[in-house]
Structures are given as structure tokens and as C-alpha cells.
Ligand SMILES: [Ca+2]
């Protein structure tokens with residue numbers, strides 16, 4: 371018998387041993403549950419009822435998101451004179467449902483600067499980086515933060531002059547690596563070099579992360595973000611621009627170009643958009659004593675269909 375043959379019975383015996391231990395553990399756990407049910411039937415019943423209530427609140431939250439999809443669909447089909455987000459978020463407050471209520475808040479998701487735009491196909495996009503630096507400057511934040519975000523997102527490990535790649539993050543306690551992929555949540559900024567909590571607090575109302583390159587919609591962006599899109603634009607210019615569009619929305623890129631101040635001399639068609647395909651929906655679902663908070667990102671696709679849910683999460 372060679373070494374390999376000699377090993378087989380031992381391995382089989384080892385598996386049997388593991389199976390025995392597993393079986394004993396399963397029986398022990400089952401016996402523990404049975405004993406708990408016998409000793410605490412009322413408590414078990416309350417816990418089961420609690421889970422059922424929470425599940426119902428969750429189902430209602432998901433139904434509310436579907437309601438939001440329908441509203442976005444109807445709105446973007448042109449049944450309304452203005453798009454969601456152009457006059458602020460659309461709110462449906464405490465709509466009653468059986469044994470509970472739900473609250474819905476719908477908004478345009480492209481009225482903020484999309485941090486993921488700064489990297490195109492894994493490589494940095496200088497024009498978008500400059501736009502973000504202008505936004506940081508307007509908010510009186512260090513412009514170097516743009517370089518660290520770009521390194522966090524780009525797919526290489528080559529550090530930008532003021533950036534940081536895994537070499538830096540691996541020196542932290544606890545160590546971790548640069549994501550080297552698109553950001554999935556704005557909360558990731560807390561892991562990026564240089565982002566103090568107060569910086570994130572200042573920046574958060576003006577930035578977002580969308581799952582693809584998605585331009586800022588100038589019909590919904592606030593003045594600091596509008597200013598960041600156009601080199602040479604002052605904050606006062608941007609505030610005038612926002613006042614103007616509140617009276618009449620911009621329906622074409624050309625109509626925006628015609629309304630820009632003379633100080634803005636260079637504009638490309640893919641610097642901004644006048645229509646959005648991403649919308650956010652926030653839901654609060656209450657059923658009996660359970661409350662679920664959820665949010666979802668909706669993306670328009672086929673205009674005849676409801677938007678798809680890009681992601682859904684409870685918060
Ligand atoms: Ca990188």
C-alpha cells in the first residue's frame with residue numbers, strides 16, 4: 371500500500387467524524403429550540419408576530435417603491451409640465467394603508483455632481499476632475515480631495531500627485547486597499563484619504579454616486595453645482611441661471627448655451643444634460659409598531675415601461 375492508499379481510510383474516517391459532530395450539533399440546537407418553545411411559548415409567539423409585522427412593513431415599502439416607479443414613468447412620459455426634481459422633491463406624506471401608512475419622497479438623482487464621472491473606463495477624466503475641483507473650491511474645501519477620490523476609483527495603483535493608492539491605505543490601522551472601482555455609496559468617502567467628517571458633511575448635499583457616467587442636469591442642480599460645470603462662471607452667475615430656469619425649464623442643450631454668461635467661453639455638449647434618467651425614491655413604511663426606511667435608485671429605460679430599480683436598500 372502506497373502513501374496515497376494509506377491515506378484514504380483516514381480521510382473517510384475524518385469525514386465520518388465531522389459528520390458525526392455536525393449531526394450531534396444539529397440535534398443539540400434542535401433540542402435547544404424545542405426546549406425554548408416549551409418553556410417560553412408566549413415569548414416565542416410574540417417574536418414570531420414581531421417578525422410578521424416587520425415583514426409586512428417591508429412588503430409595503432417595496433410596494434411604495436413600485437408606486438414611485440409609476441409616478442416617475444407618468445411624469446417622464448410628458449403628462450406633466452415639469453419633471454420631478456425641477457421644483458424640488460415630490461413628497462407624498464403619510465398615505466394611509468391597512469394598519470399603517472407610508473411616506474414617499476421622489477427626486478431627480480442627477481442634480482448633483484456624480485463622483486464616478488471623474489473616471490472614464492478606468493482612467494481619469496481631466497475635464498470632470500476640474501469641474502469637481504471648482505465645486506470643492508466653491509465650498510471652501512481642499513481641491514486635493516479630487517485627486518484622492520480619483521485614485522480611489524481608477525483601476526490602477528499609480529498615485530496621482532496629490533492622491534493615494536493602496537500603498538497609503540495599507541499603512542493604516544486597520545489596513546485596507548483602494549477600491550479601484552466605481553463608488554457604490556457616498557459613505558465610502560469616509561475611507562478616502564483627506565475626507566474629514568466635516569468635509570463630507572459640507573460636500574454631501576452636492577454630490578452623488580451613480581452606477582455609470584451620468585451628467586448633471588442643469589434643470590435640477592443648485593447654484594454651486596451649476597457653477598462647477600462651467601469654467602469662468604461665478605456663483606452669482608449660477609444663482610441667476612437657477613432663477614431663470616425656475617421660470618422656464620431648459621429643454622435643449624442649445625437653449626442652455628444661449629443663456630450662459632459671456633465669461634463662459636468653452637462649453638462641450640457632454641458637460642451637462644437637460645434631462646435625467648436616474649431618480650431617487652425614499653420611503654418610510656409603517657405597519658402597526660414596525661417602521662421600515664428604504665431607498666431606491668430608479669433608472670429610465672424603455673419609455674413605455676416603468677423605470678427599473680437599479681438598487682434598493684433599507685436604511
Ligand atoms: Ca486606483
Ligand SMILES: [Ca+2]
Nearest residue numbers: 521524526528
Ligand atoms: Ca491612480
